[in-house]
Amino acid sequence: MANYLDTDSDGDGIGDDVEGSNDSDGDGQPNYLDTDADDDGIPDNTEGTDDADGNGTVNYRDTDADGDGIDDSTEGTTDTDGDGDGDYLDTDSDNDGIPDSVEGTGDADDDGTANYLDTDADGDSIPDSTEGTTDTDGDGVANYLDPRDDSDSETGDQDTPQPEIGVERNRAQFGNVSVGETQIRSIVVKNLLTSNRSLVVSRTLITGREPGEFSIVNDSGAPFTLAPGERKRIDVQFSPQTPGEKQAQLRIISNAEVSQIDVWLSNTGAYLVVQEVGIDRDSEDRSVNIDGTLIRENSTYTVNVSRSTLGSRPAKISETNMTVTRAGNFSMNITHSANPLRAGTEIATPERTALQYVSVDYNVPSQTFNETSFVFTVDKSRLPADTTPDEIAFERYSEGQWREQDVRLIGESDSSYRFHASTSGYEQFVITAPNINETNGEVGEPTGSDSDGNRTDADDGNGGQADCELFGVDLGSFIICWYWWLLAAGIELLLVLYRSRHRGMLGFLFSRRGGTDRSDTGVVEMSEHLPESSDGHLWGARLAIAGLMVAILTLSVASVGFSFASPLYWVGIVISIGGTVGAVVNGTQNSTIWYGAGVASAMIGVLIIGYGVQNGILLALVPGGLMLVAGAIGVYLT
Numbered sequence: 197m198a199n200y201l202d203t204d205s206d207g208d209g210i211g212d213d214v215e216g217s218n219d220s221d222g223d224g225q226p227n228y229l230d231t232d233a234d235d236d237g238i239p240d241n242t243e244g245t246d247d248a249d250g251n252g253t254v255n256y257r258d259t260d261a262d263g264d265g266i267d268d269s270t271e272g273t274t275d276t277d278g279d280g281d282g283d284y285l286d287t288d289s290d291n292d293g294i295p296d297s298v299e300g301t302g303d304a305d306d307d308g309t310a311n312y313l314d315t316d317a318d319g320d321s322i323p324d325s326t327e328g329t330t331d332t333d334g335d336g337v338a339n340y341l342d343p344r345d346d347s348d349s350e351t352g353d354q355d356t357p358q359p360e361i362g363v364e365r366n367r368a369q370f371g372n373v374s375v376g377e378t379q380i381r382s383i384v385v386k387n388l389l390t391s392n393r394s395l396v397v398s399r400t401l402i403t404g405r406e407p408g409e410f411s412i413v414n415d416s417g418a419p420f421t422l423a424p425g426e427r428k429r430i431d432v433q434f435s436p437q438t439p440g441e442k443q444a445q446l447r448i449i450s451n452a453e454v455s456q457i458d459v460w461l462s463n464t465g466a467y468l469v470v471q472e473v474g475i476d477r478d479s480e481d482r483s484v485n486i487d488g489t490l491i492r493e494n495s496t497y498t499v500n501v502s503r504s505t506l507g508s509r510p511a512k513i514s515e516t517n518m519t520v521t522r523a524g525n526f527s528m529n530i531t532h533s534a535n536p537l538r539a540g541t542e543i544a545t546p547e548r549t550a551l552q553y554v555s556v557d558y559n560v561p562s563q564t565f566n567e568t569s570f571v572f573t574v575d576k577s578r579l580p581a582d583t584t585p586d587e588i589a590f591e592r593y594s595e596g597q598w599r600e601q602d603v604r605l606i607g608e609s610d611s612s613y614r615f616h617a618s619t620s621g622y623e624q625f626v627i628t629a630p631n632i633n634e635t636n637g638e639v640g641e642p643t644g645s646d647s648d649g650n651r652t653d654a655d656d657g658n659g660g661q662a663d664c665e666l667f668g669v670d671l672g673s674f675i676i677c678w679y680w681w682l683l684a685a686g687i688e689l690l691l692v693l694y695r696s697r698h699r700g701m702l703g704f705l706f707s708r709r710g711g712t713d714r715s716d717t718g719v720v721e722m723s724e725h726l727p728e729s730s731d732g733h734l735w736g737a738r739l740a741i742a743g744l745m746v747a748i749l750t751l752s753v754a755s756v757g758f759s760f761a762s763p764l765y766w767v768g769i770v771i772s773i774g775g776t777v778g779a780v781v782n783g784t785q786n787s788t789i790w791y792g793a794g795v796a797s798a799m800i801g802v803l804i805i806g807y808g809v810q811n812g813i814l815l816a817l818v819p820g821g822l823m824l825v826a827g828a829i830g831v832y833l834t
Contacts, residue, residue: 206231208240210256215240220257234259235797236268237282243268248285255285262287264296266312266610271296276313283313291313292324294340302575302611306502306514307399307449308663310609311807318343319504321398321451327750337508343455343500359395359424361452362386367382367447367460367467370434375441378435380413381458385430386449386580387422395422397450399432402461404444410434410461418449436571445470445500456503466490472503473529474615482506483531493523496567502528503530510578511551511627515571518622521564526623528558541593541624549631551578556622565622570628571606574613590617593624597698601625671762678765678782680806682747688799689740691831692779695791696737743771773799794830797823 203211208231215227221235231239236259243255251264261268263288271283276292289296299311305319317324320343320678327339341526368381386396400417402410416431432446446459484501502514512532520526536542537555551574553578558565574588591598607614619625624824743811746768780792801823808816 205229206240208256210240210245210266214245218437233257234268234285238268238273242273242282243284257764261285262296264312266296266301270301290324292331292340294324298329299340300611301609303609304508305343305449305504305718306573307401307447308403311611316398317341318508319399319449320455321396331497342508357391357393358451358453359393360388360390361395361397361448361450361454361457362388363448363457363459365439365459366469367462368432369465369467370463373434373436374464375436375439378433380431380433381461383430383432383446384427385422387424388425389425393451394424395426395450395452397428397448399447399449401447402432402444403447403500406460407444409436409442410444410446412446414691434461434463436463441495443497447500450505458500464492465733466492466495468497468499470499470501472505481531481533483529486528488520488526488528489820491520491522491524491526493521495520505530509552509575511574513554513570513572517567517569518565519567522560524560526558526560526752528556530549531557536624536626538593538624543598543628544624548628551627551629554625554627555623558622562598562621568620568622569616569618569741570625572615572617574610574615574627574629578611578629583630585613585615587630588615589621589628590615591626591628593623594618594620594624598626599811601646606723671765674766676803676806676810677688678769680803680810681769683753683806684799684802685740685747685769685776686745687780687802688776689737689744689772690738691795691798691828692740692776696734697830732778732782735777736775736777736782739775740772740779741773741775743768743773747772778830779792788834790830794827796827798827801825801827 203213204210206213206215206229212228214228215233217228218228219226219230220233221230221233223230227233231241233240234243234257240256243258243261245254245256247254247258248261249258251258251263254263259267259269262271262285268284271286271289272285273282275282275286276289277286279286279291283289285295286293290299290313296312299310299314299317300309302312303314304317305314307314307319311317315323315325318327318341320327322341329338329340331338331342333342362385364384364386367381370379370381373379373601384395385395395421397418399419400412402412411433412430413433414431416429420428422428430446430448436441436442441462441464443462444465446461448457448459449455450457454472456472460467460469467489469485469489471485473483482503482505484503487500488497496517496519498515498517500515500550502512506512509532513530515787516530516605531537531554533553534550536553543550571588572590579588585608588603590601591602592601593599601620602618603615605613606616665678666679671690672680685801714817748768750762750765776795780795801820804816804820804823807821808814808820
């Protein structure tokens with residue numbers, strides 16, 4: 197039927213006279229022709245014309261129909277709590293008594309389920325409906341998000357020790373299983389006879405590098421409860437979809453003192469044991485131990501190290517990746533702390549603050565680990581307002597200074613950012629963000645040292661301002677520190693001036709007469725006139741000298757504390773390098789390509805040397821030195 201004869205042109209059950217010709221989602225189709233007028237992924241005939249949140253916008257045009265601050269496109273039509281309302285219409289999707297607008301889309305226990313859908317958001321085996329939004333221990337984190345909230349007192353068991361979980365094997369080795377075949381291994385969980393409390397296993401899940409290759413079968417997973425001395429078998433099935441080495445982790449979360457146990461799953465003899473160690477309620481530090489056994493040379497591992505005890509941290513590591521270059525065994529501890537974990541590693545630049553220190557300690561040579569990286573999350577509520585992801589830094593302590601690592605954003609929710617950081621080995625790390633002025637909430641103002649020493653170097657791309665300080669002066673950096681650019685510009689200019697002297701042109705730099713020429717005998721003689729073709733070369737050299745003088749003068753001004761000198765210094769460097777380039781281009785036209793190539797090679801060589809020295813890459817000194825020497829020789833031979 198033609199649209200003009202059809203009272204419901206898009207067949208969504210809502211009359212054209214109701215929908216009208218507006219284009220709510222801006223997709224080029226008027227609402228009366230658009231089966232999803234608000235582009236939230238839920239058809240109009242599902243949403244209907246009700247107004248669930250009473251905001252004056254009917255559901256089919258409302259991208260947040262229940263007004264809980266979570267988009268309908270995120271919530272969808274699933275009915276998590278089985279109350280008959282799809283999540284997009286349900287202001288408490290998991291029916292835990294805490295509104296979705298309070299819980300949000302964060303994932304406090306890193307179990308892959310957003311808080312608003314998770315009935316145990318902090319993974320402590322106590323339902324959120326029991327814990328509620330009270331903050332028992334006064335640490336600023338509500339009980340339902342705080343796995344260490346003194347909840348024993350809430351449940352009336354303060355004087356009864358928590359149950360102790362026992363797992364009969366810390367690894368499951370499946371052997372050689374072909375694609376299309378399956379193999380099942382069983383892991384036995386026990387409630388050890390150390391307490392009269394029941395062991396409540398609230399969650400079992402597969403995580404790690406290849407979770408899709410393994411599954412919990414035979415209805416043997418959580419939730420389940422074990423009386424003291426009771427045991428239960430968890431069956432894990434390996435069904436390889438592709439050939440090759442496979443690995444994952446079975447995670448068991450319970451109300452035991454050690455609330456999270458990981459069992460290594462693989463089809464090789466090598467395995468890792470991942471467990472939290474040294475839990476001390478009086479200490480904020482948390483350590484996860486990784487023990488590698490029968491590791492093969494150049495094996496690659498992805499290890500999930502997230503723990504519910506880290507749920508309330510402003511930043512935390514959830515995963516590490518590594519290539520183990522040596523065969524054998526190793527042991528590693530990854531420790532989170534609010535304070536530096538080694539003496540002398542404090543960072544105290546006022547513009548940034550430490551969200552979390554992380555120490556990685558191991559019992560093998562550092563060369564054992566290659567291609568190392570981390571996945572980490574940052575709580576948005578702990579950041580200054582308007583902080584963007586590119587202002588978050590992941591820094592490694594190396595050779596006496598903090599150095600920024602390569603970081604990229606890989607995910608974002610309403611409450612957190614998720615990043616991947618590539619690192620040049622394992623050491624001491626710190627996750628940093630712009631500082632918050634404690635008096636007015638502004639970013640970047642000095643606040644003085646706090647009791648935790650939570651300060652970091654400024655974000656200059658090279659590990660902070662302290663890295664670029666020379667004789668008490670810091671003019672910033674661009675890839676490398678300011679003084680390397682000054683040295684590069686100076687050497688470049690010296691080569692141009694050598695060329696000018698060789699051609700008898702030095703005397704013409706600031707005069708139209710009085711130059712020198714070389715005679716056939718090699719003796720420099722005075723020349724009365726400058727060849728017209730050399731004008732460009734001399735004007736470039738003059739500009740380069742002027743720029744370098746500006747840079748040196750601003751350096752003198754900066755030494756007495758004038759901050760405006762920094763941009764003026766860089767203007768001088770740009771002018772100097774630009775002038776030198778102009779002189780080189782003109783000189784090359786009147787000579788050979790070797791002249792221009794020699795000057796460029798020498799300058800690049802200096803910059804490579806600077807980058808190597810600054811970042812502790814000693815191998816960079818070799819190509820940098822060769823390029824510098826080769827460039828100088830090239831200019832000389834020309």
